[in-house]
Amino acid sequence: MTGLRYVYAVCRPFGAALQSQLRGVAGDPPRLLNHHGLIAVVSHVPETDFSEEALRARLEDLDWLAATARAHQQVIDALTVVTTPLPLRMATVFRDDSGVRVMIEEREDDFRRTLDRLEGRVEWGVKVYVEADPESAAQPAQPARRAASGRDYLRQRRMQTRAHEDRWARAEELAARLHETLSSRADDTRLHAPQNPALSGAAGRNVLNAAYLVRRDVSEEFVEMVDRAKDDVPGIRVELTGPWAAYSFAGEETAREEDTGTREKGVGPPEEDAGEGT
Incomplete structure (x- = not known):
């Protein structure tokens, strides 16, 4: 199959x-390109979808983007089972194998340092949400009590506001305490911006959105620590995702686009919840 080269990850040789049956983006099976003692995991993709102009248009197609993200994540997940991959941004594309080799040579030192740091480690995601008032959620059909006067109405509003503020304060306290505890078992952490519920579709307001780089041999203990926190405070939900390849710790923010006859185009890792990472 001819076409452009889609690069999923870089890793060290593995046995x-x-x-x-693994298939990557556009249905092509991934293969291993060995160069300078590093492995680039690549597959062929059609230029009609992944040329610079075509990709710009494709990124407006949410169905296509979701399918591409799932295929990308499927390959990363398969690699995570057998090795420690350094995942590249989704839609990292080069014209041919030579372009991939040039990329490896230009970033070889960075790749090796990052792979040393990630070796034997995975990423876990932890989110804390403030859920809706449980009393309101349990009685959605009952109308609000009619205020007898303006003063009564203001009193009701103050009580509702105070209850909401108390719940938010408890959630922030739990999130801070949980983050400190989990950080003690992680080699590195990333605090991401809270998710917008209109975009994520998750119920409740996101208080903590964190990623933790954890050694595989302490991951079971890490998961147990999260499980113990899940029932600490009523009305506050704790979610755990993973283990993932270490997207949040891959150092992709240092990647450069070079005009050397090849093209690298990145649109970010798939969201962990959709596949998903960040």
């Missing part, structure tokens, strides 16, 4: 075989 285990990838799943024989």
